[in-house]
Amino acid sequence: MSNLSRRNVLSLGVALGLVSAASAVPAWASTDGADPWWVWDDEVDRLVAGLVDGGRVPAVNTALRSWTDNDDPLPSGLPDDLDGWLRRVNRLPSWADPAKLRRAADFNRRKDTYLFLLYGLGSGIMSTVIPREARSVYWSAGGAAMQDRAAKTFTFGYDLSEAGAFEPSGQFVVTANKTRLVHAAVRHLLPQSPHWRAVADERIPISNGDILVTFHSLGTFVHRKLREWHVPMSAADEDAFLHQWQVAIHLLGVRDEFIPQTWAAADAQSAQVLTPLLAPTPEGKELAADLLGLTAQIDLGVTRGFLNEFVRYVLSNEVGDWLGLPRDYAAATLIRTGWPAYIAFREGLLPIAPAGFFLFDQFIRALAMLFLNKGTSPTSTPITIPTGNRPG
Template identity: 45%
Template sequence: MNNLNRRDALKAGGVLAGIGALSLSLFSAPPRAQAWSWPASGSIAGSGNGVDPMTVWDPAADQVMAAVLDSGQVPAINAKLANWTTNNQPTPTGLPAELTAFIEQARQLPSWTDQSKLAAADDFNAKQGPFIGVGYGFASGMLATAIPHESRAVYYSKGGANMEDRIAKTAKLGYDLMAQQPFGPNGHMIVTCVKTRMVHAAVRHLLPTSAPWLAVATESPKIPISQNDILVTWHSLPTTIMSKLKAWKVPMTAAQSAGFLHAWQVTAHLLGVQDQYIPATWDSANAQSQQVLTPALGPSKEGTAIADQLLTLGPVLAATSFITKPMLGSFTKFVLGSQVANWIGFQTDPFWDGAFATFWEPFVGLYELGEIVPGVNAIFFTLTEFIKAAALLYLNNGDLVLDIPVPTTNNPS
């Protein structure tokens, strides 16, 4: 194992194994500046136990994954799970019994899944795919680098050593969800979520043994990916994207908006978020986002490094001759504001700063009407090519079946 001795590993495993029993009184300081006050009455469950999600992890997944990591079974498990990719495939045989039991339970859609809402989400993705895709890439993808907890976890975990591969794998969840019927028999989303839940549990076991992560982590106790952390990232996804789509005046029906939320509610459940924390409505999501996402944003050296790598990624810059790093910086600043752009250290292009501010909204309207005439209006043509290229960057691997193996080490560098 990397960066740890066996005693430390067992200690970390013990912390996690006992986490379900932790009570708030064990924390020397309150976990957040203002006490957790988001009402569980606004959740899918409709009620809750009032426990702050900063003090809750995922005991079911954590116990199983700690055991298989400590017994060295993960490489064999990864080999067995590599071909398990589609929702209707049975759980592979030959896995440890506890892991099989966990997966069988974790792959069940929640009882509250509403197929008509999921159909409306399909309709929304089909009609507004380019703008939703831009939202995943430039709202959520970039915002993640302004979430220090997440940036540090990513940077010091195994995937931090190969950022291009790591980003492709994480984007997989976005494009699996944008595919038609992602939770249906031929979709991939259930498998992707269950594997991600397993990876997150493994990271919770491994990262508390990384000296560089321990030196910078501000979690209390120092265990990453709490339920609160997942909610923070969740709000950087659907909540942020919906607010941007509305700001850009992307047309949508009430059913499409509710469908998009529902697809993400199901995703949260499959990622191990408890129903008492999953917002039932957009109003409730926006209120929760104020409490969890807004205070979690800020600069970090790890976030700046990841953001720079995101902008430097080969495919988008190589795919077109006109997209430059400062242009992508300008778009990020336009989408997320100058404070976030400053936090993550982006250089922008003065021309594109102005062009996005002036032309993006009219461009969205014209794009919807199909009135872009190449060559007639150079800026609008460039914006059309821009969103195609952005979609290419974030969505072109949609047909690829990328595996999501469970890591066995932290970032070795």
């Protein structure tokens, strides 16, 4: 025992269940009682595990295919237990405020170009330096087909940002429920992957804590950047944007007691549980290269150097270095001076178009097109429940 390193002892301890995997992640400061790292989605996790083991997922995917709009009746052909569960959860929480959700939709429309950019190049690339997320995405089935996976993730963002997302004619409630089923399947499947088990610091992925971390890489991050960039927003806009995300993470199965109530609380939680966790992994580096390669396939009117520098500008040089993004100092200078001026002009705070206006304009329009086309897929890519992991 004496020649075992502390790390080996720790991983041995985790393997034997003696040391909690949560020791690798920061504790939550402000929850009484339950710990979000140790809360999953028990009822649906059990139910979907049964479907996976019984070979019934393909039939369920077929039945779910025609189910898209929030007011669609549940499709026929679902197993009784899944039908019963969906009947209970397929609705907005009682605290959802339709007026705020409508305002959020309007806000998304008004600020769409910044949102495409921040979700796509910011949150998308950040997900590759959240080790647990990078490892689970990489070692799940979808990790081997990043183009397809990116298109499905676009579907989530697109349905969330759409004008009537939460209205009966919208699609977001259904998309969120399908995602919740996918996550339940992943919780059952990944622990069976020897590759994932060899690198994971947890026994079951996608806890409530992990979902909150990802929310901070999306909503909390985007909100903070909009403020940093002095994009004009009213207090009601900011509140509505938070509310939309609160409803979204409720629909993904996060317990209401864990959902931050204000942006201040979200920022504090993000500083506590997201920022200290960010780190490079071999899996994340490969995923980032795939994602940036995907973006580079589309003509964004800018060089790869400019794209790399935009990622550095949005996420920090530290993250850029972790991902090995080569430097392009000329592009970096252009972005550092040109982007704030571009925003000021677009928002009516500068009387004349600054240098580089058309370059930035073409860039964000092309990114928006990529988003609106749901990635590079010509048709919408349905979200389906996986039946296995990445082979290796």
